[in-house]
Amino acid sequence: MIENTDLRKVLKGYSNKWIALSADSSKVVGVADNPKEALEQAHSNKETTPILTRTPARYGTFIL
Amino acid sequence: MSIRLKFDYRKFPADPSEAFPKRRSATRPVIPVTLINGDRKVTNLAIIDSGADLCIFHSEIGEQIGIDIESGKPLIFNGITKEQLTAYFHDIKIGIGGYEYDCYAGFSKDLSNMPYGLLGQVGFFDLFNIAFDYKRGRIELTSRDNH
Numbered sequence: 001m002i003e004n005t006d007l008r009k010v011l012k013g014y015s016n017k018w019i020a021l022s023a024d025s026s027k028v029v030g031v032a033d034n035p036k037e038a039l040e041q042a043h044s045n046k047e048t049t050p051i052l053t054r055t056p057a058r059y060g061t062f063i064l
Numbered sequence: 065m066s067i068r069l070k071f072d073y074r075k076f077p078a079d080p081s082e083a084f085p086k087r088r089s090a091t092r093p094v095i096p097v098t099l100i101n102g103d104r105k106v107t108n109l110a111i112i113d114s115g116a117d118l119c120i121f122h123s124e125i126g127e128q129i130g131i132d133i134e135s136g137k138p139l140i141f142n143g144i145t146k147e148q149l150t151a152y153f154h155d156i157k158i159g160i161g162g163y164e165y166d167c168y169a170g171f172s173k174d175l176s177n178m179p180y181g182l183l184g185q186v187g188f189f190d191l192f193n194i195a196f197d198y199k200r201g202r203i204e205l206t207s208r209d210n211h
Contacts, residue, residue, distance in 0.1 A: 051109060
């Protein structure tokens with residue numbers, strides 16, 4: 001499986017949401033306010049191994 | 065025997081700012097990590113964060129693998145702001161690229177502004193030798209032999 005690691009287009013436009021990505025990270029397969037619903041959408045979309053992430057309210061800069 | 069795992073840096077959207085008006089993307093050492101509690105598991109993105117002492121993930125992810133978050137041992141911790149944050153620690157397994165290990169990981173509601181879980185010194189850096197190659201966009205993890 002070739003994994004998409006450029007998530008700029010895939011995540012652009014989503015704000016303050018839980019996102020389920022396909023296993024290869026090529027597309028969004030679930031979007032919700034909590035991971036449970038995002039995963040349920042992913043499974044409904046026949047994605048058995050989704051990858052969860054959050055999108056921030058603003059795509060700012062992180063200094064950790 | 066040590067195990068070698070290779071990942072690419074991931075690119076994320078980034079909004080331009082007054083200081084960086086041309087900025088449109090951010091390249092970060094973010095990798096997929098599977099959190100495992102018994103037969104329940106969830107894969108989520110986590111950032112390799114040498115500035116974090118410990119591994120901490122969103123409480124919602126912990127709940128998703130069946131953990132009663134606030135039954136864990138609490139820890140008050142500090143980020144770079146003045147605000148104090150709370151995490152609750154639980155014994156879980158972490159899977160990275162098919163390699164699994166035990167981890168005493170924290171779960172926090174206070175990560176809500178963070179897109180990723182945090183892979184810190186204890187529970188990650190102590191288990192892997194980590195090579196960052198930002199120019200080539202590569203990250204290489206080599207498990208330590210004694211694990």
